[in-house]
Amino acid sequence: MAFDPPLFDPDASQISLSLMARGLDLEATLTSGQTFSWKRTADGRWRGWIDRRPCLVWLQGDALRAVGPGLTHDAVSAYFSLDLPVREIFATFPSDPWLERARAFAPGLRILRQEPWETLCNFICSSLKQIVQIEQINHELRSAFGDKIGEGLHSFPDAARLALATEAKLRACKLGFRARHLFVAARQIASSEVSLERIATLPTAEAREQLIRIRGVGEKVANCILLFAYGRAEVFPIDVWVDRVLRQLYFNNSQRVKHERLRAFADSHFGPYRGYAQQFLFHWIRKDPTALPPEKVVPPRVRKKAE
DNA sequence: ACCCAGGACTGAT
DNA sequence: ATCAGTCATGGG
Numbered sequence: 001m002a003f004d005p006p007l008f009d010p011d012a013s014q015i016s017l018s019l020m021a022r023g024l025d026l027e028a029t030l031t032s033g034q035t036f037s038w039k040r041t042a043d044g045r046w047r048g049w050i051d052r053r054p055c056l057v058w059l060q061g062d063a064l065r066a067v068g069p070g071l072t073h074d075a076v077s078a079y080f081s082l083d084l085p086v087r088e089i090f091a092t093f094p095s096d097p098w099l100e101r102a103r104a105f106a107p108g109l110r111i112l113r114q115e116p117w118e119t120l121c122n123f124i125c126s127s128l129k130q131i132v133q134i135e136q137i138n139h140e141l142r143s144a145f146g147d148k149i150g151e152g153l154h155s156f157p158d159a160a161r162l163a164l165a166t167e168a169k170l171r172a173c174k175l176g177f178r179a180r181h182l183f184v185a186a187r188q189i190a191s192s193e194v195s196l197e198r199i200a201t202l203p204t205a206e207a208r209e210q211l212i213r214i215r216g217v218g219e220k221v222a223n224c225i226l227l228f229a230y231g232r233a234e235v236f237p238i239d240v241w242v243d244r245v246l247r248q249l250y251f252n253n254s255q256r257v258k259h260e261r262l263r264a265f266a267d268s269h270f271g272p273y274r275g276y277a278q279q280f281l282f283h284w285i286r287k288d289p290t291a292l293p294p295e296k297v298v299p300p301r302v303r304k305k306a307e
Numbered sequence: 308a309c310c311c312a313g314g315a316c317t318g319a320t
Numbered sequence: 321a322t323c324a325g326t327c328a329t330g331g332g
Contacts, residue, residue: 033313127314133330134313176328181315218315239313282313 015071021064021082025108026057029080032283033131034228035112036122036138037156050079051115054153081110081231089233092271098249099270099277102284105291109283111276112228116196117189118156119229124185124216125178126224133174140173162186181216188214204232233275236266242278245285248292 026046030038038048045058055068057076066076077083093099118138125137138156145161146154162170163186170179188194194214199207204226211222223237238246243262250265251257270277285291 123313124315126312128312128327129314129329130312130331136330171328174329176330177315177326178328180327216315220314224313237313240311241313286313 013069014067015069017066017071017073017076018060019064019066019073019077019080019082020062021059021080022062023086023108024059024064024080024082024110025106026059026064028106028109028283028287029112032106032109032279033286034224034279035114036131036135037118037142049156051075052155054149054155078113081113084110086110089273089276092273093277094269094271096269099280102277102280102291105284105288106280109280111231111233111279113231114229115156116199116225116229117159119225120185120189120196120211120214120217121156121162121182123221123224123228124181124214125175126221127178127216129178137174141170144169144173159186159189163190178216184215185217200230204235207232208235227275227278233273236263236270236274236278238262238266238278239282241282241285242266245281245292 030046030048035048038046041047041056045056047054047056049055050066050068050071053068053070053075055066055071055076057064057066059065064076064080064082090103093103121141122134122138126134129137141162142154142156145157145165147157148154162182165183165186167179167183170183173179175182189196194210199210202210207226207230208219208222211217211225212219217225220237220239223235226232226235227237236242238259243259246262246266247253247255247257250269251262266274266278
């Protein structure tokens with residue numbers, strides 16, 4: 001078996017856990033664009049963070065194994081949503097051949113319940129970035145501002161820490177124009193202008209209103225935070241990929257359908273756990289090259305030439 | 308060189 | 321209220 005460098009401080013007490021996790025697909029779950037700080041190890045396990053604690057996870061038969069300092073059964077279970085009645089959730093899905101195909105592609109895909117602050121930062125940084133680049137930014141922020149936990153291991157910096165940074169230092173983490181957004185957002189959270197703890201207690205619509213008050217957070221980013229951090233499974237984020245799959249499969253690839261119509265369709269069609277439906281569709285069209293029919297050829301738009 | 312990326316913000320209608 | 325332009329940066 002391959003030897004990875006020591007995960008943590010050897011003095012730290014390691015907790016080893018085994019949880020029942022029938023059907024969980026770590027690969028799909030951890031690479032489906034909802035989390036950005038997990039890496040596959042040389043021996044096929046996964047190294048990442050649960051509630052700000054470093055850990056290593058892998059599947060052993062139907063059991064999810066987790067090793068790391070300070071881990072608890074409840075924390076790991078909650079993080080991977082192992083308490084969720086998945087059979088009942090999927091029973092609420094509409095009879096929809098596209099959704100059934102998407103779910104068949106990765107039936108073990110699950111939605112995580114991540115730490116809100118880091119999820120907020122990740123998705124502020126997500127706009128006009130590819131997933132690999134969001135992962136890179138997350139790593140840069142940890143290296144530049146996080147506490148060193150071990151060899152190459154840095155915790156994600158909290159809001160107070162980023163609020164003490166400068167926009168230029170954030171920009172050095174390849175943030176581009178998002179540096180200003182993240183810097184302002186960090187101060188909004190550090191000053192309690194917006195409370196991520198209180199948002200957890202609010203109904204989804206009010207929680208969304210609070211999130212959108214944060215700089216760099218619009219409807220889509222707010223929805224991702226609600227779904228991937230606060231466990232609001234009724235939230236259906238529509239990004240460029242989901243926009244594309246909805247148009248192509250449910251609106252005859254029409255480019256004229258407005259966003260609000262896609263929104264109304266998604267909210268009424270996919271049922272009370274439509275966030276899961278959204279994640280299956282998103283993962284499917286990104287990973288299965290045969291998922292979508294080739295784009296209809298639209299006549300090339302006449303482009304104005306610079307004169 | 309060109310187009311795209313899990314968008315948000317701004318200012319002009 | 322709607323709508324185009326703009327915002328940095330890296331990958332393909």
